[in-house]
Amino acid sequence: MSKLNIAVIIGSTRDARFAPTPAAWIADLAGRRDDLDVEIVDLKGFDLPFFNEVASNAWRPSQDPRAIAWQKKISEFDGYVVVTAEYNHSITAALKNAFDQAYVEWGRKPIGFVGYGGVGAARAIEHARAIAVELQMVPVRSAVHIGGGDFVKVVHQRQPMTEIETSITPAANEMLDQLAWWGRATKAAR
Template structure:
């Protein structure tokens, strides 16, 4: 089987965001795998408007050219790794908007999660898992949660050390995440191609 195409989606667009650091880290880790072809998608690069279509593209074609470009990009991939901050116990508005701008492109594909912030982004990831299910994605069990002392070790407002400084704490979870994502991505891709 050919390499599986995986998108690492950076879910924060703030000027002062921290997300670039863990997104680049998980991208680099995933890129070392011989069975994956990985691309980093930064939501800043897509300049998506707030959702304003007549309906989800599950029911009606989208009309905004920026939205259509996003949908085409999302459709290129077999699976996804979402990198999300936790804002007020949920995901960022930018990420929720990006998820809402597509539907059929997400369907029957695997999704994994890297969270950071309060309690390692756990509450944001829980919301994201539910959203993923509604979009007919398959959420993997293992996630990477960067919180507490690990967060303050690598965050720019803390010690600002490289991600390698906390790999001992989060590396095993990342490896589990990638193993599960690869398995489920291969399974869903095989099933999609057979149907």
């Protein structure tokens, strides 16, 4: 089977965001595998409006050309890794809006998560998993949680991701293995 096409989605659009750093790290790790092709997809580059369609594109075609461009981009991939911060125990508004702007394109594909925050974005990732299930995606069990001392090192002390690799790489490899397995299974079934 050919390589799976995986998007690493940067789920924050703030100017002061940290998300591009772990996104580059996980994309590099995933790109070393012989079963995955990886592309970083930055929500900031899509200028998505707040969801304002008549209905989800599961029921009616979207009208806004920015939403349609997002849907076309998302449809290119066999699976996703979303990098998210945790804001008030949940995902960013930009990420929720991006999920809402597509429906058909997400379906029957696996999704994994890299989260960062005080508790490694555990609550945000659980919320995102529930959204993914509603979008008919397959959230994988393992995730990368950058929390506690690791979070302080890379965000507040501005140390490179290499300083925390020993504590997060095992989880990242497990997540990527699960993403690849589910990616092959769902691609064959689609």
